[in-house]
Amino acid sequence: MAPLDRANVDTDAIIPKQFLKSIRRSGFGPNLFDEWRYLDHGEPGMDPAQRTPNPEFVLNLPRYRGAEILLARANFGCGSSREHAPWALQDYGFRVVIAPSFADIFFNNCFKIGLLPIVLPEDAVERLFREVLAEGAEGYRLHVDLARQSVETPAGMAFSFEIDPYRKHSLWNGLDEIGLTLQHADEIAAFEARHRAAQPWLFSGQAAQAPGSRQASSDIPSTR
Amino acid sequence: MQATLYDKLWRSHVVRQATDEPDGMALIYIDRHLVHEVTSPQAFEGLKLAGRKPRRLDSILAVADHNVPTTGRGGGIADPVSRLQVETLDRNCDELGITEFRMDDRRQGIVHVIGPEQGATLPGMTVVCGDSHTSTHGAFACLAFGIGTSEVEHVLATQCLLIKKSKSMQIRIEGGLARGVTAKDIALAVIGRIGTAGGTGHAIEFAGSAVRALSMEGRMTLCNMAIEAGARAGMVAVDDTTLEYLRERPFAPRGALWEQAAAYWRTLGSDPEAVFDRTIVLDAARIEPQVTWGTSPEMVASIDGRVPDPSQIADATRRHDMEHALEYMGLAPNMPITEIRPDKVFIGSCTNSRIEDLRAAADVVRGRHIAGSIRLAMVVPGSGLVKRQAEQEGLDQVFRAAGFEWREPGCSMCLAMNDDRLLPGERCASTSNRNFEGRQGPGGRTHLVSPAMAAAAAVTGHFVDVRKMD
Numbered sequence: 305m306a307p308l309d310r311a312n313v314d315t316d317a318i319i320p321k322q323f324l325k326s327i328r329r330s331g332f333g334p335n336l337f338d339e340w341r342y343l344d345h346g347e348p349g350m351d352p353a354q355r356t357p358n359p360e361f362v363l364n365l366p367r368y369r370g371a372e373i374l375l376a377r378a379n380f381g382c383g384s385s386r387e388h389a390p391w392a393l394q395d396y397g398f399r400v401v402i403a404p405s406f407a408d409i410f411f412n413n414c415f416k417i418g419l420l421p422i423v424l425p426e427d428a429v430e431r432l433f434r435e436v437l438a439e440g441a442e443g444y445r446l447h448v449d450l451a452r453q454s455v456e457t458p459a460g461m462a463f464s465f466e467i468d469p470y471r472k473h474s475l476w477n478g479l480d481e482i483g484l485t486l487q488h489a490d491e492i493a494a495f496e497a498r499h500r501a502a503q504p505w506l507f508s509g510q511a512a513q514a515p516g517s518r519q520a521s522s523d524i525p526s527t528r
Numbered sequence: 529m530q531a532t533l534y535d536k537l538w539r540s541h542v543v544r545q546a547t548d549e550p551d552g553m554a555l556i557y558i559d560r561h562l563v564h565e566v567t568s569p570q571a572f573e574g575l576k577l578a579g580r581k582p583r584r585l586d587s588i589l590a591v592a593d594h595n596v597p598t599t600g601r602g603g604g605i606a607d608p609v610s611r612l613q614v615e616t617l618d619r620n621c622d623e624l625g626i627t628e629f630r631m632d633d634r635r636q637g638i639v640h641v642i643g644p645e646q647g648a649t650l651p652g653m654t655v656v657c658g659d660s661h662t663s664t665h666g667a668f669a670c671l672a673f674g675i676g677t678s679e680v681e682h683v684l685a686t687q688c689l690l691i692k693k694s695k696s697m698q699i700r701i702e703g704g705l706a707r708g709v710t711a712k713d714i715a716l717a718v719i720g721r722i723g724t725a726g727g728t729g730h731a732i733e734f735a736g737s738a739v740r741a742l743s744m745e746g747r748m749t750l751c752n753m754a755i756e757a758g759a760r761a762g763m764v765a766v767d768d769t770t771l772e773y774l775r776e777r778p779f780a781p782r783g784a785l786w787e788q789a790a791a792y793w794r795t796l797g798s799d800p801e802a803v804f805d806r807t808i809v810l811d812a813a814r815i816e817p818q819v820t821w822g823t824s825p826e827m828v829a830s831i832d833g834r835v836p837d838p839s840q841i842a843d844a845t846r847r848h849d850m851e852h853a854l855e856y857m858g859l860a861p862n863m864p865i866t867e868i869r870p871d872k873v874f875i876g877s878c879t880n881s882r883i884e885d886l887r888a889a890a891d892v893v894r895g896r897h898i899a900g901s902i903r904l905a906m907v908v909p910g911s912g913l914v915k916r917q918a919e920q921e922g923l924d925q926v927f928r929a930a931g932f933e934w935r936e937p938g939c940s941m942c943l944a945m946n947d948d949r950l951l952p953g954e955r956c957a958s959t960s961n962r963n964f965e966g967r968q969g970p971g972g973r974t975h976l977v978s979p980a981m982a983a984a985a986a987v988t989g990h991f992v993d994v995r996k997m998d
């Protein structure tokens with residue numbers, strides 16, 4: 305487990321925007337926490353091996369190499385909706401992030417890709433920080449049990465965590481969420497028909513009124 | 529049962545509950561899907577790989593905004609990586625038949641500016657976009673929130689999303705704002721009060737006489753920053769101001785359909801006895817112009833305040849964060865906010881790039897010139913149509929005469945994905961929404977302010993109370 309001892313870690317810090325220009329879904333791991341992790345400025349396409357790591361950044365300390373759990377502080381993942389943030393954490397090798405709280409969109413995005421965000425109480429997180437940062441705690445490992453919804457320390461202390469049953473089921477089975485939703489195509493169609501009857505203007509061919517052509521006949525009424 | 533606006537919007541979109549729990553995950557129908565180039569390519573690719581097609585093309589409106597240059601558009605996009613991303617959006621929209629405002633379309637602009645401007649954002653809708661500032665659209669009494677790329681693909685394929693209902697929070701701002709105090713100052717004051725995680729897990733409804741008195745532009749600014757308070761969605765009830773703004777917009781209904789829609793829209797507010805999980809009340813008269821001093825929007829002070837002193841903070845984590853922020857920002861504890869001197873000024877972003885924002889800034893700038901210490905002051909209108917309207921009103925001339933650059937629309941230096949960015953150590957008075965480390969360029973230092981306050985800083989060379997300028 306690797307400890308990141310800062311509150312309000314935002315998605316710009318997790319994966320800076322220059323890497324968002326990629327049209328791919330993978331390959332973000334080397335640029336996870338780029339501005340903290342390297343002393344030089346990173347741009348897409350640079351070879352990580354040629355860059356200067358910041359020896360003080362926690363992920364660069366040998367004792368945390370290979371960590372699969374990230375321990376973080378409150379409001380982790382605040383800021384933008386970029387799924388590139390969980391992609392980068394996962395691509396780096398993290399499978400679980402533990403924090404006292406997460407930003408909503410980030411939290412939600414994690415489940416979509418099978419990265420598990422775990423909320424533990426403030427004092428439990430504090431305790432984990434103390435233990436993992438302690439002298440001689442190299443190789444500190446937590447045991448995360450999704451089925452039992454518990455996190456266990458090497459000394460055998462267990463903390464339980466909450467997870468929505470639907471999300472747990474999906475994580476467990478690695479389900480294709482779109483495929484699952486499409487199984488309810490009839491219900492969606494029925495809803496759509498009711499919705500259209502109630503609010504026909506939502507279906508009144510908006511695209512036809514404002515075609516994608518370069519010369520729209522009317523633009524907008526000017527604002528007072 | 530008395531319902532909140534959020535309850536009404538939620539209930540009218542539930543396709544089915546995903547589990548037996550009443551507040552568990554539910555499948556929600558999506559009416560409007562806004563798309564931009566950064567968060568969509570992987571979704572389109574996923575769709576294609578699975579052999580799926582968008583379910584409702586007429587629900588989608590796409591635009592390139594994050595990567596587009598704000599100068600010399602004729603020459604295309606110089607950065608090959610940015611260019612590829614924009615071209616990928618163009619190609620996906622062409623192939624699938626999605627309406628897109630391309631870079632050379634005069635309606636192009638920031639996705640959260642053009643949605644409302646076109647009337648593509650309507651009351652009672654669910655509006656999503658792969659972008660956290662989708663909360664902006666809630667100003668129109670719709671349920672609007674940002675989603676990740678997997679969800680973009682999910683909405684494309686199914687017109688639905690699986691989400692959990694949030695808790696509700698009402699933020700009431702009562703009374704009259706002082707002259708020179710704007711929606712941006714309300715937003716920053718709210719975040720200063722409840723913190724950047726204060727709204728986490730909640731949908732915020734902004735209410736109260738000060739909110740009702742705001743224009744749609746102001747309400748959008750306020751809802752835009754709901755996400756900076758941790759809330760995925762912000763919203764404001766429908767009133768005459770809402771309807772006036774929407775009338776005759778290209779995507780808005782007309783004739784009898786308009787009348788029918790407007791009658792329904794008028795029901796879109798919280799019932800008088802509706803119960804919120806949390807309520808916060810602020811006195812508008814006590815809100816002063818705000819300036820952020822740190823690296824999170826909650827690190828904010830009034831213009832007559834000072835940079836805080838970490839040594840006065842008992843909580844170790846908070847003290848440590850504050851010290852770190854002051855070091856990054858190059859500021860000393862207890863320094864008066866009015867002594868902070870920006871190097872650059874950026875007026876733009878989906879928070880503050882609409883016509884009213886440009887007018888407010890121009891009013892301060894008119895007849896003055898930017899201070900000698902300002903290296904660059906730029907205005908980036910939120911859309912091509914905002915730009916044109918501003919030009920018709922002569923605002924571009926006011927800015928140009930004062931030494932500002934007048935640019936093409938886009939996200940620009942809000943997040944510096946194009947060429948507009950701060951150099952390491954540079955300090956910026958910015959009307960955008962995030963002052964995170966490196967947001968406006970690596971090592972750049974951002975101070976969030978209203979357009980009038982940014983303009984005042986530009987012409988004086990330091991932050992100054994805009995109420996004291998005449």
Ligand code: SF4
Nearest residue numbers: 661877878939942943
């Ligand atoms: S202007 Fe800034 S905050 Fe708004 S959509 Fe663009 S990058 Fe995001």
